[in-house]
Amino acid sequence: MTLSICTLGFGRADHLANLVHGLNRQDTRPAELVVAVMQAEPYRLPDTAFPVRQIMLDAADLPLAAARNAAARAASSDRLVFLDIDCIPDPGFVTDYAERLGEWDAVLMGEVLYLPKGATETGVDFARFEALGEKHSERAGPPTQPTGVCRDYRCFWSLNFAMRRDRFLALGGFDERYRGYGGEDTDFGRTLANAGVPILWARGARAFHQYHTHHMPPVHHVDSVLANARRFRDKWGEWTMQHWLRAFVLMGLIERRGDDYAVLRAPDPEDLALTAQQSHRPYASSARVLEMLEARQPAIASSYAAA
Structure with a gap:
């Protein structure tokens, strides 16, 4: 089995460059990076030892659901990892997901730590990120075992998750009637629950979320x-x-x-x-x-x- 990384792009070029730097430092090389681009111009990205493909989309109304589906359809691997543009994968990220997806036909959600402002100013420094990163107070912590069952579909989170490509396509992916911000994640979680597909928290598969200003509630x-x-x-x-x-x-x-x-x-x-x-x-x-x-x-x- 191989593993494709899928992400969505709208602005934040520096964040995407750091994501690529993180992928360049993986213990296990990904098969490819697929970027669904929701802006007029493709990104200029660092060199990689793996293929990078940019899929250009109509950016009207921020089509997050359609963009994830487009990346999944374009991916060549039988395992998919969806990672937001704001995230930097730690060196064991690909290895952790590859091992778990070999064991589980399920949705796996890896760990996320949030970085403060200025954490990436000196580049990708995983020791620094480990020291500075914080778990979100409104999200579950990592399980004590390699995987832990998530019993509430509303906790599904597209920021950092993985699943087998054939399962994703069989479910129909994300509902593309959701346009703009909000709702498509929970809808997909409900689809998973109705189909009996397990949603699992994964220990490891860690990503560091890069600081940017935003609003919550949005x-x-x-x-x-x-x-x-x-x-x-x-x-x-x-x-x-x-x-x-x-x-x-x-x-x-x-x-x-x-x-x-x-x-x-x-x-x-x-x-x-x-x-x-x-x-x-x-x-x-x-x-x-x-x-x-x-x-x-x-x-x-x-x-x-x-x-």
Whole structure:
């Protein structure tokens, strides 16, 4: 068996270059890197000892689901690893996934540690990354055994996962009706659960997430989050991303109307400041913001919970 690395590209050229540097230092060489490019121009990348292919896509509406599917279809290997452009794989990354996928016809989710601002300024230094990297407080830690069962499909996370290509294609990949930010991950997790495909946490297969400013909850994507949450409701009969929707209600961006929501206004500078990642933290936290919002507006929080 061979192993293809699939990633998506929209900006962040320096991050992608670091991902490639990480792949160049693998204990086991990947068969290839496939980049689904969601911008007008391909990337200029470091030299590699393995093939790199860039698949150019229509970038309208940030087609994350379609881009992952395109990368998977273009891949030549029978095992796929999906790794976000922001991540740097540690030297054992390919070996760990290759071994686990030899044992399991399942979805495997490797470890992720978040790097603070400035961690990559001196290049790819794994000893430095190990010392600085932090686990996300809202994600499960690595299992004590090589693999551990994830019993809640909502925990599926496309940032760093692997599975056999034939299984991915048989499931139909990600639902391409999801456009823009949000929802396609949880939808794919639900598809896996319905098909009886195990979702496993993998010990190892570690990636280091590079710092970049972002917002959690993603207020700058409120329109696509709400549209994709509706798609999930229409498909599965229930809402997803409810913690984000709850935060948007508390911020006055949307309001609940029956079994739907309506957008009230666009986010303003105060909303963006509240949800922005702080430079002294390696990652943003939806839970931290939601806790602050609930403390400020307990009456609205209580009425939302009762709805």
